[in-house]
Amino acid sequence: MTPEEFRAAGHVLIDWIADHRTRIADLPVQAQVRPGEVAAALPSTPPAGTEDITALIADLERVIVPGLTQVQHPRHVGWFPSNAALASVLGDLASSGLGGLGISWQSAPALTELEQVVCDWMRQLTGLSPSWQGAIHDTASTACLVALLAARERAGGYSVEHGGLQSLPQPLVVYASEQAHSSVPKAVLLAGFGRDNLRLIQTDPQTHAMLPDALAAAMAADVAAGRRPAAVVVSIGTTATTAVDPLATLLPIAGQHGAWVHVDAAMAGSALLLPEYRWLIDGIDGDGAGSPAADSLSWNPHKWMGTVLDCSLLYVRDPELLIRVMSTAPSYLRSTADAVVEYRDWGIPLGRRFRALKLWFHLRLDGVPAIQARLRRDLLNARRLADAVAAEPGWRVLAPVQLQTVCLRHEPPGLVAADGAVLDGEALDRHTLAWADALNASGAGFVSPAVLDGRWMVRISIGVESTEWDDVEAVWTAARAEAARASAVL
Amino acid sequence: MTPEEFRAAGHVLIDWIADHRTRIADLPVQAQVRPGEVAAALPSTPPAGTEDITALIADLERVIVPGLTQVQHPRHVGWFPSNAALASVLGDLASSGLGGLGISWQSAPALTELEQVVCDWMRQLTGLSPSWQGAIHDTASTACLVALLAARERAGGYSVEHGGLQSLPQPLVVYASEQAHSSVPKAVLLAGFGRDNLRLIQTDPQTHAMLPDALAAAMAADVAAGRRPAAVVVSIGTTATTAVDPLATLLPIAGQHGAWVHVDAAMAGSALLLPEYRWLIDGIDGDGAGSPAADSLSWNPHKWMGTVLDCSLLYVRDPELLIRVMSTAPSYLRSTADAVVEYRDWGIPLGRRFRALKLWFHLRLDGVPAIQARLRRDLLNARRLADAVAAEPGWRVLAPVQLQTVCLRHEPPGLVAADGAVLDGEALDRHTLAWADALNASGAGFVSPAVLDGRWMVRISIGVESTEWDDVEAVWTAARAEAARASAVL
Numbered sequence: 001m002t003p004e005e006f007r008a009a010g011h012v013l014i015d016w017i018a019d020h021r022t023r024i025a026d027l028p029v030q031a032q033v034r035p036g037e038v039a040a041a042l043p044s045t046p047p048a049g050t051e052d053i054t055a056l057i058a059d060l061e062r063v064i065v066p067g068l069t070q071v072q073h074p075r076h077v078g079w080f081p082s083n084a085a086l087a088s089v090l091g092d093l094a095s096s097g098l099g100g101l102g103i104s105w106q107s108a109p110a111l112t113e114l115e116q117v118v119c120d121w122m123r124q125l126t127g128l129s130p131s132w133q134g135a136i137h138d139t140a141s142t143a144c145l146v147a148l149l150a151a152r153e154r155a156g157g158y159s160v161e162h163g164g165l166q167s168l169p170q171p172l173v174v175y176a177s178e179q180a181h182s183s184v185p186k187a188v189l190l191a192g193f194g195r196d197n198l199r200l201i202q203t204d205p206q207t208h209a210m211l212p213d214a215l216a217a218a219m220a221a222d223v224a225a226g227r228r229p230a231a232v233v234v235s236i237g238t239t240a241t242t243a244v245d246p247l248a249t250l251l252p253i254a255g256q257h258g259a260w261v262h263v264d265a266a267m268a269g270s271a272l273l274l275p276e277y278r279w280l281i282d283g284i285d286g287d288g289a290g291s292p293a294a295d296s297l298s299w300n301p302h303k304w305m306g307t308v309l310d311c312s313l314l315y316v317r318d319p320e321l322l323i324r325v326m327s328t329a330p331s332y333l334r335s336t337a338d339a340v341v342e343y344r345d346w347g348i349p350l351g352r353r354f355r356a357l358k359l360w361f362h363l364r365l366d367g368v369p370a371i372q373a374r375l376r377r378d379l380l381n382a383r384r385l386a387d388a389v390a391a392e393p394g395w396r397v398l399a400p401v402q403l404q405t406v407c408l409r410h411e412p413p414g415l416v417a418a419d420g421a422v423l424d425g426e427a428l429d430r431h432t433l434a435w436a437d438a439l440n441a442s443g444a445g446f447v448s449p450a451v452l453d454g455r456w457m458v459r460i461s462i463g464v465e466s467t468e469w470d471d472v473e474a475v476w477t478a479a480r481a482e483a484a485r486a487s488a489v490l
Numbered sequence: 491m492t493p494e495e496f497r498a499a500g501h502v503l504i505d506w507i508a509d510h511r512t513r514i515a516d517l518p519v520q521a522q523v524r525p526g527e528v529a530a531a532l533p534s535t536p537p538a539g540t541e542d543i544t545a546l547i548a549d550l551e552r553v554i555v556p557g558l559t560q561v562q563h564p565r566h567v568g569w570f571p572s573n574a575a576l577a578s579v580l581g582d583l584a585s586s587g588l589g590g591l592g593i594s595w596q597s598a599p600a601l602t603e604l605e606q607v608v609c610d611w612m613r614q615l616t617g618l619s620p621s622w623q624g625a626i627h628d629t630a631s632t633a634c635l636v637a638l639l640a641a642r643e644r645a646g647g648y649s650v651e652h653g654g655l656q657s658l659p660q661p662l663v664v665y666a667s668e669q670a671h672s673s674v675p676k677a678v679l680l681a682g683f684g685r686d687n688l689r690l691i692q693t694d695p696q697t698h699a700m701l702p703d704a705l706a707a708a709m710a711a712d713v714a715a716g717r718r719p720a721a722v723v724v725s726i727g728t729t730a731t732t733a734v735d736p737l738a739t740l741l742p743i744a745g746q747h748g749a750w751v752h753v754d755a756a757m758a759g760s761a762l763l764l765p766e767y768r769w770l771i772d773g774i775d776g777d778g779a780g781s782p783a784a785d786s787l788s789w790n791p792h793k794w795m796g797t798v799l800d801c802s803l804l805y806v807r808d809p810e811l812l813i814r815v816m817s818t819a820p821s822y823l824r825s826t827a828d829a830v831v832e833y834r835d836w837g838i839p840l841g842r843r844f845r846a847l848k849l850w851f852h853l854r855l856d857g858v859p860a861i862q863a864r865l866r867r868d869l870l871n872a873r874r875l876a877d878a879v880a881a882e883p884g885w886r887v888l889a890p891v892q893l894q895t896v897c898l899r900h901e902p903p904g905l906v907a908a909d910g911a912v913l914d915g916e917a918l919d920r921h922t923l924a925w926a927d928a929l930n931a932s933g934a935g936f937v938s939p940a941v942l943d944g945r946w947m948v949r950i951s952i953g954v955e956s957t958e959w960d961d962v963e964a965v966w967t968a969a970r971a972e973a974a975r976a977s978a979v980l
Contacts, residue, residue: 001575001576001577001580001855001856002576003507003508003509003511003512003576004508005576006504006507006508006511006576006577006579006580007504007505007508009580009855010504010507010508010580010583011501011504013580013583013584013587014496014497014500014501014504014583015497016587017493017496017500017583017584017587017588018493018494018496018497018500019493020587020588021493021496021587022493030596031596031598031599031600033599033600035595035599035829035830036603037599037603038599038600038602038603038604039603039604039606039607042603042604042607043607044607044610045611045614046611046612046614046615046853046858047853047854047857047858048858048859049857049859050854050855050856050857050859050860051854051855051857052855053580053855055854056580056584056850056851056854056855060584060588063600063604064588064600064604064847065588065600066600067598067599067600067601067603067604068588068590068598068599068600068601069591069596069597069598069599071589071590071591071597072589079591079593079597082589082591082841083589084586084587084588084589085491086491086492086493086495086496087491087496088586089496089583089586089587089589090491090496090499090500090503090543090546092582092583092586093500093503093504093507093579093582093583093586094503094507094546094550096574096578096579096582096583096798097503097506097507097510097511097574097579098507098510098550098554098555098558098574099561099562099572099573099574099579099798099799100558100561101559101561101569101572101799103569105525106520106521106559107559107561107569108521108557108558108559109521109523109525109527109528109557109558109559110521110523110528110553110554110555110556110557110558111557111558112528113526113527113528113529113532113557114528114529114532114553114554114557116529117529117532117533117534120534121535121536122536124535124536125536138628138839138841139839139840139841140840141838141839141840141841142838142839145838149680152682159684160679160680160682160684160685161684161685162684162685162686163661163684163686163687164655164661164679164682164683164684164685164686164687165654165655165656165682165683165684166655166656166658166661166662166682166683166684166687167661167684167686168656171653171654171656171657172656182818182819182840183818183840185818186816186818189650189654189815190639190650190815190816190838191682192642192650192654192655192656192681192682193654193655193656194649194650194651194652194653194654194655194656194657195650195651195652195654196652196653196654196657197653197654197656300841302841308586308589309589309591309841309843310839310841310842310843325679325680326676326680328672328673328675328676329672339525340525348631348632348635348680348838349628349629349631349632349800350629350630350631350672350673351572351628351629351631351790351792351799351800352800353799353800357554360546361546363536363537364537364540364541364545364546365491365499365540365541365542365543365546366491366540367537367539367540367541368536368537368538369538369539369540370540
């Protein structure tokens with residue numbers, strides 16, 4: 001495709017995207033396709049000839065759009081928001097259009113240095129001290145793995161240079177809340193610690209946050225048994241309920257054992273853009289005395305803030321701890337420049353996209369005040385929904401609403417007693433899933449059921465860019481209608 | 491940014507990209523900035539207000555373009571080609587514009603199923619048997635890590651579910667060519683094997699390919715010492731010289747020890763699109779008798795083929811071996827659909843971009859025949875350059891030219907004897923780096939020096955989409971001029 005062909009096709013595609021974004025609210029939220037239906041609508045063999053952009057757009061309309069759950073839909077309140085702000089879409093287009101290659105500072109000085117600059121802007125905007133340095137990874141799953149690999153090596157005396165994890169005299173142990181995101185146990189297992197050396201720490205029954213005493217006891221027991229605490233993952237905003245582990249209390253406990261503290265604020269990190277929410281990570285810099293600072297922090301601008309996927313920030317206090325584990329210095333990557341940051345040594349991939357551009361475009365085109373105003377709108381809408389649910393007979397809010405997610409359940413009298421005691425848990429689970437699935441299947445809204453304390457509940461997680469109170473109210477109305485319908489057949 | 495604002499700004503940006511791609515040949519190839527210069531040209535604090543697209547484009551012109559080494563430049567013959575074909579740029583724009591979220595089949599059935607379809611198209615186009623199933627990862631670094639994690643667990647009896655790598659009775663060992671890409675040792679270390687359990691196997695002095703006898707001996711020695719061979723990484727097209735490890739000969743050796751065989755064809759994989767280059771992976775499906783099939787194969791459409799970064803294919807014969815290691819099944823990712831592929835369980839990240847779109851657009855808009863013709867052009871140009879170098883007094887071709895990379899050296903009479911014996915290695919190294927750096931600094935072309943057999947040489951790696959023979963000839967002319975200039979001060 002020549003630049004002139006690109007120009008013509010690009011204009012067509014830009015118009016199509018603008019039109020598509022305009023009509024999203026009229027689409028069903030949940031994809032209405034059955035497994036295999038999309039694949040069956042496509043040729044099973046590769047194209048032999050050449051087609052033009054109109055053929056592609058026709059297929060986007062015919063197959064792709066109906067095959068997507070519309071997470072940009074104003075009534076998508078299911079998974080955590082995954083906004084793709086159009087300003088950031090332009091930044092990502094600039095990245096692809098420039099065709100830069102991040103394998104070393106030399107290959108793309110601007111890719112490296114804009115990433116440094118923008119990560120530092122984000123540091124300032126989230127109130128982190130200048131002792132933190134950031135880089136962009138694809139997702140928080142990867143960021144957590146990277147942090148745990150660095151933690152593994154620090155705790156194991158840099159065994160990578162010798163016999164590896166296979167050679168350590170003491171097993172290394174990792175700790176996280178039992179409410180931690182699934183990517184945390186996954187990262188622990190991928191890093192080779194083994195499930196036997198993962199402690200999922202008990203949480204408070206009300207707040208669902210990690211219990212410091214339980215962490216302290218688990219660490220002490222491991223030390224007594226000859227094991228070595230390597231890392232604690234602190235969840236700021238868990239997936240099920242957005243519970244906030246008490247970082248300031250946990251840090252000195254971890255510090256007693258020299259364990260790496262990784263702060264996973266994948267979704268909630270966006271709230272740090274609001275000064276009134278900086279309490280979420282109180283203590284992260286330590287107190288200069290008994291409480292040390294955390295070692296790493298990750299969060300995803302590609303979630304609530306809305307810099308299009310994939311854009312996950314990982315901040316560390318000492319990049320040397322990453323570099324010592326991840327660095328490669330082959331001759332063909334020799335850089336003529338000294339004293340430059342080589343981001344390849346801060347993470348897993350060698351070749352990196354110019355991801356800083358999408359953050360840069362997002363911040364400059366949309367502006368920080370507008371982003372902050374939107375986050376505050378969502379927090380208010382969640383509060384308002386929680387009040388409405390609490391006031392509605394037969395409904396219950398199941399967890400503190402600290403951010404933009406409301407955990408709720410419809411509890412019909414025959415299944416739950418007036419004092420909240422569950423009378424028939426299995427029937428309650430069936431009922432919850434029945435009305436939630438019916439709501440999702442209707443396409444009128446999309447909520448995500450999840451298990452809390454062994455029982456299904458429903459999360460309404462607000463934060464799509466276009467979601468206004470009217471949309472939240474519409475979903476809430478639909479939820480009541482579906483729950484009533486499901487109750488009728490109990 | 492509203493859809494209408496996006497429409498207006500998008501048209502401006504599309505035009506800018508088309509214009510930029512048109513003028514790339516007039517830019518210096520290597521970025522002409524000093525360390526810190528880009529960062530210094532940008533504000534150190536985040537923007538307080540809102541700007542428009544013209545401000546962003548002005549900064550792209552002022553800071554970003556001059557800060558990039560232009561790897562899309564027709565005289566970039568340094569690192570392996572990293573083409574960003576404009577057809578694929580449109581596909582990536584469609585991905586961002588749609589704003590889909592790949593966390594499960596349910597969240598984006600089309601994202602999952604188009605990836606299945608396109609990976610299967612690519613399988614057919616590269617002549618792999620139907621026993622291979624593919625997925626898209628960011629880079630070959632990650633794909634290699636994923637393969638080694640699966641290999642680690644298969645060899646270790648799925649220790650992730652117990653004590654992890656820390657609990658194994660026998661150390662696991664990984665084997666690769668001493669010419670393997672730096673991402674291979676890095677993946678071995680990140681997977682926790684430890685450098686002591688990485689064997690970099692000797693290569694043939696002429697072909698630079700792994701010596702099967704040396705592999706067999708190393709594996710036997712490890713087994714005799716009580717260690718267990720876990721994986722062999724076979725390099726198809728090494729970074730320094732595009733050497734091709736003899737897969738068909740290596741497979742039965744690995745098979746004797748039940749070791750996982752990962753085929754790393756990161757760059758050379760593009761050549762598999764040409765039937766006449768399928769010999770590169772001869773034997774990959776085994777012979778049904780003593781020679782087993784390989785377990786995994788990765789290559790990067792984002793390199794020579796040109797599907798914009800990041801797009802790395804990882805094929806496996808048995809996805810269950812990945813799923814068993816990478817799967818998470820938390821309640822909030824519950825899918826209503828059965829029997830669907832959950833790509834999150836095939837790799838590290840949970841959240842995945844809709845990357846299949848860029849391959850889909852690339853294949854359909856550019857067409858396979860045009861891509862094949864371009865690859866053949868590059869192979870011919872490399873052959874032609876090699877002939878020219880071999881015919882030029884004082885110059886030598888240092889490795890077989892099997893693909894599109896020519897390894898060469900200027901060997902002035904005082905430094906190298908007529909029979910090729912190096913008389914003064916350090917002076918030769920200084921001379922090589924002097925002329926290569928001068929060429930790169932001039933902006934007239936970009937080559938990449940690398941170390942081979944302990945001495946610097948220069949790689950001319952052809953394959954940028956716009957590189958024609960005239961461009962190769964221009965770089966070759968500049969190389970001779972710079973080498974002559976450098977010789978004058980010897």
